Amino acid sequence: MEKLKQNIILFDLDGTLTDSAEGVINACQYMQKKMNMPVWETADLKFIVGPPLMKTFTEDFAMDKETAEKAMVVYREYYTTIGLFENKVFPGIEEMLENLKAKGKRMAVATSKKEEMAVRILKHFGISDYFEVIGGDHREIGRDTKAKVIDHVLSTMRAEKEDVIMVGDRRFDIEGAHAIGIPCIAVEFGYGDRGEFEKYGADFIAATTEDVANLF
Structure with missing residues (x-):
């Protein structure tokens, strides 16, 4: 399979980076x-x-x-x-992030979790520095859907949509990404399953963290 060309990778948090x-x-x-x-x-x-x-x-x-x-x-x-x-980083996540960093990828987090909580969690586990932006729910200013979080992250990074891809584990990641006009990789080591991914039109499905890195 031809490698994916996107240089900017957005990650969901719960069920994608951490088992929360x-x-x-x-x-x-x-x-x-x-x-x-x-x-x-x-x-x-x-x-x-x-x-x-x-x-x-x-x-x-x-x-x-x-x-x-x-x-x-x-x-x-x-x-x-x-x-x-009461949470832990999935096995292989840091190795995946290191691999993608070595390939020159720019990375960010786009989560439905409250933004300040996402920052605290990623800092607690020592992986926050991999991400240029950590974007999350901020309903006080109207950022209350996955699509709005993704849009905020892309705006902050001054990213062109054709250069961006989302990685997540539930249909909400797929729907949010597609609503903004970017593709989504669905991961099977989180809380969703292949049936859900196929139903909601995931563009790619990865079984492991290594599979995610190998797509690029």
């Missing part, structure tokens, strides 16, 4: 308990890792907007102090 399921699920269960809701079993909450939380709370938990906003505040009570560090 434990902290995200624990924070959700904390929120459910504090808000006197039924506390779901861990196995039943795996779907919440990756999608924007507001979408999860309003659609999957059927909350109205006011309740969802309150749930976000309670969720973050736990996540910002404990949950964000």
